[in-house]
Amino acid sequence: xKKVLFSLILxxxxxxVWAQELxxxxxxxxxxxxxxxxxxxxxxxxxxxxxxxxxxxxxxxxVVNQPDLGNCNSHSWSAKGKWTSCCYSNYNxxxxxxxxxxxxxxxxxxxxxxxxxxxxxxxxxxxxxxxYALESWQKSWGHNDVILNKNGWGVMQWxxxxxxxxxxxxxxxxxxxxxxx
Numbered sequence: 001x002k003k004v005l006f007s008l009i010l011x012x013x014x015x016x017v018w019a020q021e022l023x024x025x026x027x028x029x030x031x032x033x034x035x036x037x038x039x040x041x042x043x044x045x046x047x048x049x050x051x052x053x054x055x056x057x058x059x060x061x062x063v064v065n066q067p068d069l070g071n072c073n074s075h076s077w078s079a080k081g082k083w084t085s086c087c088y089s090n091y092n093x094x095x096x097x098x099x100x101x102x103x104x105x106x107x108x109x110x111x112x113x114x115x116x117x118x119x120x121x122x123x124x125x126x127x128x129x130x131x132y133a134l135e136s137w138q139k140s141w142g143h144n145d146v147i148l149n150k151n152g153w154g155v156m157q158w159x160x161x162x163x164x165x166x167x168x169x170x171x172x173x174x175x176x177x178x179x180x181x
Contacts, residue, residue: 021052022163029130029170030163033147036134040148048179050108051162054101055171057081058114063167066120074116074169077101102175108160110177115143118169126168133170146174 022030034044058077062068065078072087075098079085083104086097102108117133118126137143145151149158160175 021049022047023165025128025130025165026163029133029165029172030161032130032134033161033163033172036138036147042149045158045161045174046179048108048160048162048173048175050102050106050179051112051160051173051175052164053106053162054108054112055114055162055164055173056166057083057105058101058116058171058173059164059166059169062116062118062120062169062171068120074118074171075114102173108175108177108179110160110175112162112173112175113146113156114171114173115146116169116171117143118167120168128165128168128170130165130170133165133172 030047038044061078061081061083062074065080067076067078067085067087068074070087071089073089075088077083077085077097083101084097088098098114099111101114102110102112115137117136118128137147145153149156156174156176158174159177160179162173162175164171
């Protein structure tokens with residue numbers, strides 16, 4: 001019992017410390033996702049320093065380097081950083097390129113699974129909000145399934161989450177491994 005209580009306290013303290021590194025809009029998005037999960041009978045996911053770093057790195061790459069232009073979508077990464085570049089087109093691409101990003105950019109041990117919202121194609125002046133991102137993901141069965149562990153994602157138990165919003169983009173990264181800061 002003491003070990004479970006200690007783990008819970010450690011998770012809450014870690015989440016509180018890292019929540020302070022989120023912007024107000026990112027904190028709002030994290031809280032919205034947790035409320036939505038709880039409304040659907042799912043547990044809160046601890047905020048992950050590592051997955052937040054990956055999310056913030058990716059939204060920055062999307063805003064600055066625009067790898068989603070041309071044939072690539074917003075899950076793509078440019079060749080202009082300290083990461084492996086990849087182009088996703090119509091949600092087809094090298095899955096490992098995304099799944100490996102947490103290990104590539106941080107000390108996180110597991111795979112990362114991303115949901116992204118936004119585009120440089122149509123909306124370069126659009127400013128992303130937590131409300132818009134969550135509403136978009138709720139309307140997309142694939143993204144909604146990741147958030148709510150439905151269908152093919154039902155086998156996953158999310159133990160870490162990272163959130164970022166910048167410019168016209170929002171990225172949320174999910175992981176099954178507990179983040180060990």
